[in-house]
Amino acid sequence: xxxxxxxxxxxxxxxxxxxxxxxxxxxxxxxxxxxxxxxxxxxxxxxxxxxxxxxxxxxxxxxxxxxxxxxxxxxxxxxxxxxxxxxxxxxxxxxxxxxxxxxxxxxxxxxxxxxxxxxxxxxxxxxxxxxxxxxxxxxxxxxxxxxxxxxxxxxxxxxxxxxxxxxxxxxxxxxxxxxxxxxxxxxxxxxxxxxxxxxxxxxxxxxxxxxxxxxxxxxxxxxxxxxxxxxxxxxxxxxxxxxxxxxxxxxxxxxxxxxxxxxxxxxxxxxxxxxxxxxxxxxxxxxxxxxxxxxxxxxxxxxxxxxxxxxxxxxxxxxxxxxxxxxxxxxxxxxxxxxxxxxxxxxxxxxxxxxxxxxxxxxxxxxxxxxxxxxxxxxxxxxxxxxxxxxxxxxxxxxxxxx
Ligand code: C2E
Ligand code: CA
Ligand code: CA
Numbered sequence: 124x125x126x127x128x129x130x131x132x133x134x135x136x137x138x139x140x141x142x143x144x145x146x147x148x149x150x151x152x153x154x155x156x157x158x159x160x161x162x163x164x165x166x167x168x169x170x171x172x173x174x175x176x177x178x179x180x181x182x183x184x185x186x187x188x189x190x191x192x193x194x195x196x197x198x199x200x201x202x203x204x205x206x207x208x209x210x211x212x213x214x215x216x217x218x219x220x221x222x223x224x225x226x227x228x229x230x231x232x233x234x235x236x237x238x239x240x241x242x243x244x245x246x247x248x249x250x251x252x253x254x255x256x257x258x259x260x261x262x263x264x265x266x267x268x269x270x271x272x273x274x275x276x277x278x279x280x281x282x283x284x285x286x287x288x289x290x291x292x293x294x295x296x297x298x299x300x301x302x303x304x305x306x307x308x309x310x311x312x313x314x315x316x317x318x319x320x321x322x323x324x325x326x327x328x329x330x331x332x333x334x335x336x337x338x339x340x341x342x343x344x345x346x347x348x349x350x351x352x353x354x355x356x357x358x359x360x361x362x363x364x365x366x367x368x369x370x371x372x373x374x375x376x377x378x379x380x381x382x383x384x385x386x387x388x389x390x391x392x393x394x395x396x397x398x399x400x401x402x403x404x405x406x407x408x409x410x411x412x413x414x415x416x417x418x419x420x421x422x423x424x425x426x427x428x429x430x431x432x433x434x435x436x437x438x439x440x441x442x443x444x445x446x447x448x449x450x451x452x453x454x455x456x457x458x459x460x461x462x463x464x465x466x467x468x469x470x471x472x473x474x475x476x477x478x479x480x481x482x483x484x485x486x487x488x489x490x491x492x493x494x495x496x497x498x499x500x501x502x503x504x505x506x507x508x509x510x511x512x513x514x515x516x517x518x519x520x521x522x523x524x525x526x
């Protein structure tokens with residue numbers, strides 16, 4: 124008997140009875156209760172409708188008569204509810220990879236897409252990766268109910284604090300800068316992570332204030348580190364809607380100038396999707412920021428669909444390869460290719476390349492081999508309060524240099 128998995132129940136959707144039963148047997152061996160076996164997408168929807176609670180896992184084949192796996196996923200996305208999805212298929216890796224991207228784009232929880240035939244080892248490995256992944260991370264699942272008034276109060280009472288995660292130069296293991304990540308020290312609810320309140324703050328027009336507070340805190344820490352002989356950059360995350368605010372560039376510029384910090388020490392991270400939402404307005408803000416000397420980073424690169432030509436029109440200085448491509452790249456040729464293409468894209472566009480979410484030494488070494496310039500991730504350091512950074516450097520420089 125293998126380790127019990129994190130899933131309590133599963134439904135298997137596969138038109139081949141042999142494959143379907145094989146998956147069911149493996150799941151039972153892992154202690155997962157099989158609550159349904161469907162022969163195609165249509166059948167699965169009927170079985171799901173009859174269940175009182177959704178299965179925590181759906182194992183779905185792609186090629187099926189009547190309703191195939193793609194249509195089923197689209198229907199599940201329409202219903203805004205689904206257990207975690209595991210794709211099993213005998214089709215080519217490139218197709219599996221685009222189906223993975225599609226599932227993520229629908230916002231559905233994706234375990235993996237794996238090649239048939241299923242076996243217990245690949246299944247447990249996929250479950251284990253999912254258990255530690257961002258999709259499953261507790262910070263992704265709002266556990267605390269937040270009211271808008273609480274966010275307003277938190278801005279006034281300055282309950283938001285900046286944590287900083289080191290960005291390490293792969294060539295020499297030296298810290299190059301940090302990314303500022305917001306944390307909410309709620310007086311009653313404890314520490315709250317950004318995914319649990321940023322979307323709401325954006326929706327209610329409160330993100331602007333949070334961004335400026337993050338900038339102010341970052342400037343204070345930058346000066347402190349500078350006084351200790353550390354010349355770092357700080358990266359600040361900008362929300363999608365932020366670029367449409369034409370006063371933003373000026374406000375950032377004024378604050379940075381008032382603090383006596385050089386604009387080149389501040390990098391603003393923006394996702395490609397945010398830029399493409401309104402290219403004219405975004406470019407106005409981005410061009411002004413760049414003109415004034417700020418660094419501009421493409422965040423979560425690879426999750427959007429912009430072409431190199433589109434990217435070349437925006438005055439970016441850095442490209443951050445999304446964690447979903449970096450994590451496990453040393454184990455997957457498909458991911459390695461994606462990362463390698465991203466690094467080449469950065470080089471061709473004259474941008475510095477940063478890999479985010481590096482958790483293993485194997486991924487770190489691969490990135491170094493592929494010519495990636497900077498790495499960020501739990502392997503080097505988790506985000507930490509500003510006061511912990513100097514101690515961290517003191518105690519970890521040697522370790523990080525030797526990865
Ligand atoms: P992001 O910009 O992609 O930031 C990276 C996230 O990945 C951070 O999560 C970081 O803690 C986490 N991370 C870093 N290394 C690793 C790793 O090796 N493994 C894993 N599993 N995770 C890693 P965090 O701090 O929870 O932030 C989540 C997202 O919230 C950020 O994603 C960003 O989009 C947003 N965010 C954070 N701070 C701010 C902010 O001040 N303003 C805005 N607008 N958004 C923010
Ligand atoms: Ca970021
Ligand atoms: Ca990211």
